Amino acid sequence: MKILDCTLRDGGYYTQWDFENELVQNYIDAFNHLPVDYLEIGYRSNAMTEYFGEYFYCPTYVLEKIRQQSQRKLAIILNEKDVRAVDARSLLSPCLGYIDMIRIAVDPANFKRALSLAEEVRSMGFELSFNVMYMSKWSGNKCFLDFLPEANGLLDYFYLVDSYGGVYPEDVRQTIDMVKEKLECKIGFHGHNNLELALINTLTAIDSGADIVDATITGMGRGAGNLKTELLLTALNSRDNLQVNFNALSNVVSDFEKLQEQHGWGTNLPYMVSGANSLPQKNVMEWVTQRFYSFNSIIRALQNQKSGVQDN
Amino acid sequence: MKILDCTLRDGGYYTQWDFENELVQNYIDAFNHLPVDYLEIGYRSNAMTEYFGEYFYCPTYVLEKIRQQSQRKLAIILNEKDVRAVDARSLLSPCLGYIDMIRIAVDPANFKRALSLAEEVRSMGFELSFNVMYMSKWSGNKCFLDFLPEANGLLDYFYLVDSYGGVYPEDVRQTIDMVKEKLECKIGFHGHNNLELALINTLTAIDSGADIVDATITGMGRGAGNLKTELLLTALNSRDNLQVNFNALSNVVSDFEKLQEQHGWGTNLPYMVSGANSLPQKNVMEWVTQRFYSFNSIIRALQNQKSGVQDN
Numbered sequence: 375m376k377i378l379d380c381t382l383r384d385g386g387y388y389t390q391w392d393f394e395n396e397l398v399q400n401y402i403d404a405f406n407h408l409p410v411d412y413l414e415i416g417y418r419s420n421a422m423t424e425y426f427g428e429y430f431y432c433p434t435y436v437l438e439k440i441r442q443q444s445q446r447k448l449a450i451i452l453n454e455k456d457v458r459a460v461d462a463r464s465l466l467s468p469c470l471g472y473i474d475m476i477r478i479a480v481d482p483a484n485f486k487r488a489l490s491l492a493e494e495v496r497s498m499g500f501e502l503s504f505n506v507m508y509m510s511k512w513s514g515n516k517c518f519l520d521f522l523p524e525a526n527g528l529l530d531y532f533y534l535v536d537s538y539g540g541v542y543p544e545d546v547r548q549t550i551d552m553v554k555e556k557l558e559c560k561i562g563f564h565g566h567n568n569l570e571l572a573l574i575n576t577l578t579a580i581d582s583g584a585d586i587v588d589a590t591i592t593g594m595g596r597g598a599g600n601l602k603t604e605l606l607l608t609a610l611n612s613r614d615n616l617q618v619n620f621n622a623l624s625n626v627v628s629d630f631e632k633l634q635e636q637h638g639w640g641t642n643l644p645y646m647v648s649g650a651n652s653l654p655q656k657n658v659m660e661w662v663t664q665r666f667y668s669f670n671s672i673i674r675a676l677q678n679q680k681s682g683v684q685d686n
Numbered sequence: 687m688k689i690l691d692c693t694l695r696d697g698g699y700y701t702q703w704d705f706e707n708e709l710v711q712n713y714i715d716a717f718n719h720l721p722v723d724y725l726e727i728g729y730r731s732n733a734m735t736e737y738f739g740e741y742f743y744c745p746t747y748v749l750e751k752i753r754q755q756s757q758r759k760l761a762i763i764l765n766e767k768d769v770r771a772v773d774a775r776s777l778l779s780p781c782l783g784y785i786d787m788i789r790i791a792v793d794p795a796n797f798k799r800a801l802s803l804a805e806e807v808r809s810m811g812f813e814l815s816f817n818v819m820y821m822s823k824w825s826g827n828k829c830f831l832d833f834l835p836e837a838n839g840l841l842d843y844f845y846l847v848d849s850y851g852g853v854y855p856e857d858v859r860q861t862i863d864m865v866k867e868k869l870e871c872k873i874g875f876h877g878h879n880n881l882e883l884a885l886i887n888t889l890t891a892i893d894s895g896a897d898i899v900d901a902t903i904t905g906m907g908r909g910a911g912n913l914k915t916e917l918l919l920t921a922l923n924s925r926d927n928l929q930v931n932f933n934a935l936s937n938v939v940s941d942f943e944k945l946q947e948q949h950g951w952g953t954n955l956p957y958m959v960s961g962a963n964s965l966p967q968k969n970v971m972e973w974v975t976q977r978f979y980s981f982n983s984i985i986r987a988l989q990n991q992k993s994g995v996q997d998n
Binding site: 543569650 | 854881884885886889914916920924936939943954955962963
């Protein structure tokens, strides 16, 4: 079973993908001493009109610097929404020799389109993973499920992504079983922590045969955040006797706790409500971080969304 | 299934059991609108040499004020370690007419001694609960388990307390089954959140037949803290359609979030390590809140405790 830490990639939602050089260097150093197999360092992306920082584009000098320093496998992710198969060569050629695995974030609605991007990436020689979102809504999506077998032989990992942070351990178990019936592929799990279920869902995924799981330091990540790497490693240390260098771990946790004081990721009542009801947390995150709306009005808006009433 | 909120009692560990009047009034008001059955408002205690505030002693004027304002059942807790059967009348007579349930925090090592205190409390006409600590270590404690049937007919609730925050859902299920074999009594569960397992452990307890569960607003409570009341209510709202007034809930959560900014309860790496290894968190809490020792030295001390090495 392998572990992937995606703190820089998923944490970038709070910093526009800018991180101080010293922080990144300490982060990479720490993971040279920790039992984690992959570091996902950011996105590769076509130029956007909105401002995004270094780790949203991962230019060559970033790839080079991190490759020199890290003894771990490195990954970057593509957002399928914004990347077509024709973009793959120009986006990914600079990654050759630096990056081991390309992950593709896929909306199940675009699964078939994503397959051609996947073929292009595969032909370049990278390890390849699909991170398929919204797992709490897959069971109603017959169209997506029927297409699943077409990914046979194409992917190294097929990830279940709990985008809403709303699944329970039993859902994880059932969904892994369902995917394994349709697809011969290693399974990954990426949990969010809205309901503080990221650890138990991830351990359940491991016990159900997942081959790779994601986490981030202090849970830094969009909205309520991810499974905390320090929590996963501590649990696997006591449960499965995984060897963990707690000095290295506590150093990198301390660094990101300072950032957390500024940005305040983690779950709270609005994220709990959005998670429990499989509602998108992007809006909730904007409402909460701007501190413009009261919690009351956020929750009222969420409840209106749930019951299909239009927000004011 | 019933819910007990023990924010004032368990949160008192961070404030020496002093809370501002307005905060308490808003707290009681909020719970008049929330689907929670019991409020545990504090301890009743013999005079101690160390300073402890109002909700550690719950003098008559406190009992009277809260009884007038609250529409919920009220509980207080006795710490069996410091209270003998001969103390019961003087400590509890002032509670008659105000307090519905007396809970007794019991170390399994003192279970037999606690039975005589329980008989005294029972004879006064209160509902009665045992909150038996250290559940992650019960299975090795034959002496305690053999005594369990002696509590038959004496208690309204027998609580499993996950003192270390170290149990997993499967442990909860098995321990409830084990207790039910020895004792005919309603079961309670009190979870701690070191490993962010308080929600799933509590839901597992409910699904395994628990009749009452504990939570606190924002998880305020000793060390890493408790199951968050707002998380439990949100999960039961979406899962079991429990009716929740989210306006009342968000108001009381906001109040305690302000206190949390001062005191900083919640889990972190040292609490995770203590939970995962069933180590006492009292020392860890002192080390962490005083911020005198580095995380490194705390974790080294914990690892020494685990391997039986004496701390420096």
